[in-house]
Structures are given as structure tokens and as C-alpha cells.
Amino acid sequence: GDSVTQMEGPVTLSEEAFLTINCTYTATGYPSLFWYVQYPGEGLQLLLKATKADDKGSNKGFEATYRKETTSFHLEKGSVQVSDSAVYFCALSTLASNTGKLIFGQGTTLQVKP
Amino acid sequence: ETGVTQTPRHLVMGMTNKKSLKCEQHLGHNAMYWYKQSAKKPLELMFVYNFKEQTENNSVPSRFSPECPNSSHLFLHLHTLQPEDSALYLCASSQLTHYGYTFGSGTRLTVV
Numbered sequence: 001g002d003s004v005t006q007m008e009g010p011v012t013l014s015e016e017a018f019l020t021i022n023c024t025y026t027a028t029g030y031p032s033l034f035w036y037v038q039y040p041g042e043g044l045q046l047l048l049k050a051t052k053a054d055d056k057g058s059n060k061g062f063e064a065t066y067r068k069e070t071t072s073f074h075l076e077k078g079s080v081q082v083s084d085s086a087v088y089f090c091a092l093s094t095l096a097s098n099t100g101k102l103i104f105g106q107g108t109t110l111q112v113k114p
Numbered sequence: 115e116t117g118v119t120q121t122p123r124h125l126v127m128g129m130t131n132k133k134s135l136k137c138e139q140h141l142g143h144n145a146m147y148w149y150k151q152s153a154k155k156p157l158e159l160m161f162v163y164n165f166k167e168q169t170e171n172n173s174v175p176s177r178f179s180p181e182c183p184n185s186s187h188l189f190l191h192l193h194t195l196q197p198e199d200s201a202l203y204l205c206a207s208s209q210l211t212h213y214g215y216t217f218g219s220g221t222r223l224t225v226v
Contacts, residue, residue, distance in 0.1 A: 032214070034214050036214075036217075041222075042219050042220070043118075043120075043204050043206075043217035043218050043219045043220045044204065044206075044215075044217040045217065046214050046215070046216070049213075049214055089157070091214075093214065101147075101159070101162060101170070102208075102214065102215055104156065104157045105156075106156045107156070107157075
């Protein structure tokens with residue numbers, strides 16, 4: 001079945017460090033891919049998305065490129081801030097179910113220290 | 115404010131109580147979802163409603179009872195819960211496309 005695998009956390013970085021959170025997926029068909037962020041005590045917010053191969057999603061300095069050949073959608077940011085500390089979820093949606101149902105990875109906690 | 119509103123934000127209930135969680139969206143979305151988020155566990159999809167019809171029930175115990183009276187409102191009725199049901203319950207909505215979900219802020223439920 002369809003699935004999403006994220007790198008284990010927590011990821012701990014110093015402010016202004018470069019961030020990569022790995023995400024790979026398994027899917028039949030042509031999925032759309034998403035990154036969601038969850039700040040403490042809140043629900044999930046859409047961070048960025050890509051709907052076809054080679055698309056790059058970007059928002060708030062974060063980027064991810066849809067790589068069909070490696071079935072990956074890694075999240076990157078050039079210079080993290082303390083305010084980026086949160087849990088990040090990679091997700092996919094396929095047309096197979098036609099419900100727009102998202103399949104989530106297990107989440108990766110990012111801690112940024114001053 | 116995300117466009118999906120959940121109430122209450124926090125709820126403490128005894129194992130013999132009956133309570134309901136409410137979710138409301140006015141985004142014009144056709145599908146609504148309940149998720150359970152427990153500490154150190156992946157997000158668990160509980161129920162899916164499309165155009166008010168339940169299309170998915172992921173083996174959720176009958177002590178959780180969803181209700182979707184219209185495409186803008188979704189409820190989760192709770193009765194005789196167990197302490198292990200304590201979690202963050204998230205509601206989301208979407209169009210029937212690849213546009214992703216809009217989540218509410220969740221209800222933090224504690225069963226004592």
C-alpha cells in the first residue's frame with residue numbers, strides 16, 4: 001500500500017544552520033506531496049506542496065522538490081531560526097481513493113537552539 | 115484562524131461521561147476527517163466523510179461515534195472512554211482533489 005517514511009528525530013540544530021529532513025514515499029499512481037508543520041499546542045498547517053514530478057514547493061524559506069526517480073520529497077531550509085522548532089510531517093495524496101485522503105509520515109521533531 | 119474551528123480546545127472527562135467534540139468549516143470543502151494524535155505515535159485516521167456520507171471507519175471502537183449533519187459540521191460523540199483515549203483529536207477538511215487538508219487546532223482530551 002501507499003506509505004511515507006521520514007527520518008527519525010529529534011533533529012537538533014543551532015540557529016542559522018542548514019536543515020534537511022528526509023522523506024521518501026511508496027505510491028501507486030501519481031501522488032501529490034505535502035509538508036505540514038505542527039507548532040506546540042496547535043494543529044497541522046500546510047507548509048508547502050508539489051503536485052507533479054520536478055515541481056518545487058516553497059514557503060517561508062523552506063523548499064522541497066518532488067523527485068520521482070528517487071521517490072523523495074526532502075525538506076530543506078538554508079538558515080533555521082528558533083521559531084522553526086516544531087514537528088514536520090511529510091504526506092502524500094493519490095487519486096486512487098478519489099477522496100483526497102492524505103497518508104502521513106510519522107513526523108520529525110526539529111529543535112533549534114539559539 | 116485556519117478556517118476550520120474545533121471546540122472545545124481542552125476537555126477533561128471521566129470514564130462514565132458523555133461528551134461531544136465539534137468541528138466547523140466554511141471553506142466550501144466537501145470532505146471532513148477525524149484524526150487522533152497520541153504522544154509518540156503516528157497520526158491515526160479515524161473517520162472520513164464525503165458529502166456528509168461516511169466513507170471510511172478505520173476500525174475505531176464504538177465508544178467513538180461520528181456525526182456529519184451537513185458538509186460544514188462534524189461531530190465526534192464520546193462515551194465510556196478509557197484513559198488510553200487521551201490524545202489530541204484533530205479535525206480536517208478538504209476538497210476532493212490533491213489540494214491537501216486544512217486542519218483545526220485540535221481538542222486536547224484527557225480521560226480520567
